[in-house]
Amino acid sequence: MIQRQIVVPTDPDRLWRALTDPEEAETWFGGRIDWTPLEEGSPLRFTPARGDGPSREGRIDAVQPGRYLRFRWWPENSPATECTDVAYVLEPDPSSESATHLTVEEAPVAVDATACASVSTPARWTLDDEMQFRVWAGSRLAVRV
Amino acid sequence: MGRVPPGGPGLTPFPSTGRTDEVFAALADRTRRHLLERLSEDGPLSATDLAGGLPISRQAVVKHLAALGAAGLVHSDRRGREVLFAVEAEPLRDATDWLEQIGRIWDRRLVALVKHLSE
Numbered sequence: 330m331i332q333r334q335i336v337v338p339t340d341p342d343r344l345w346r347a348l349t350d351p352e353e354a355e356t357w358f359g360g361r362i363d364w365t366p367l368e369e370g371s372p373l374r375f376t377p378a379r380g381d382g383p384s385r386e387g388r389i390d391a392v393q394p395g396r397y398l399r400f401r402w403w404p405e406n407s408p409a410t411e412c413t414d415v416a417y418v419l420e421p422d423p424s425s426e427s428a429t430h431l432t433v434e435e436a437p438v439a440v441d442a443t444a445c446a447s448v449s450t451p452a453r454w455t456l457d458d459e460m461q462f463r464v465w466a467g468s469r470l471a472v473r474v
Numbered sequence: 475m476g477r478v479p480p481g482g483p484g485l486t487p488f489p490s491t492g493r494t495d496e497v498f499a500a501l502a503d504r505t506r507r508h509l510l511e512r513l514s515e516d517g518p519l520s521a522t523d524l525a526g527g528l529p530i531s532r533q534a535v536v537k538h539l540a541a542l543g544a545a546g547l548v549h550s551d552r553r554g555r556e557v558l559f560a561v562e563a564e565p566l567r568d569a570t571d572w573l574e575q576i577g578r579i580w581d582r583r584l585v586a587l588v589k590h591l592s593e
Contacts, residue, residue: 330571331576331577331580333577333580333584335589337587337588337593338588343591344591347587347590356586357589357590358583358586409508413576435580437498437573438498
C-alpha cells in the first residue's frame, strides 16, 4: 500500500475543492477525473493528460465532504487488472485554521478481479500486508535471488 | 519516458503477469507469505515438507501453493514421485516496482497540489 501524508496550507473545505472539483483537480492531478455527481456509488472517469497512460474508470465508495473520499479505479474496460483503491483523508490542523493534514492512500484490491467493478467493497491490501511484504521481499528474496 | 504531463506519467502496465489482482491476493495471506518465505530459504520443497512446520494440513498447503502458482509466484517441477515447489522471483520484484511507481506518481501529484494551493 502507498501512503503519503502532507500538510497543506489551506482549510479543509478549500482543499476538498482542489481535490474533487474536476477543473481544479486537472491542474495538479495529471489528468481529469470526472465524477458526476460526487456521491457514493457514482461512476468516475479518468482521462490522463496528453494521452499518457491508460484512461481509467472507477466508482466512488465513500464521500464525506471536507473529510473523506474513497474510490476504486481500474484501466478502462479492464477491471481484471490493476484495480486499486484510493482514499483521501482530510484532518484540520489542531493549531492552525489555515492548514489541513492530507493523507493519501492507494492500495491494490486484493481479491479476485471480478469483484473490483462489483458493488461490494473489496478487501484492501493493508498496511500490515505491505510491511510484511516489504520485510521479506526486501531482506530475504532480494538477497537470495 | 518521453512526454511527462504535469502530474507525472501514467502508470505503465503491471509487467510480468499483467495480473496485479492475483499477485496481491496471493500475497495478502499470512500463510502464503510464510510458504513463500520457506521456499525462498530452503526451496525447492514438496507440499509435505512445507506442511511439516505448519499447523495446517498438507491439503491446505496444496491449495495455497495452487493460489501462489496461479499468480506466477511459485513454479513446480516433478522429480520422481515428488512435486517440488520453488519461488519465482520476478513477479515479486514487479509487484514492488509497481507499488513504488504508484508512490512516485503521488509524490508528483502532491507537489503539484501544494504548488497550486500556494499560488
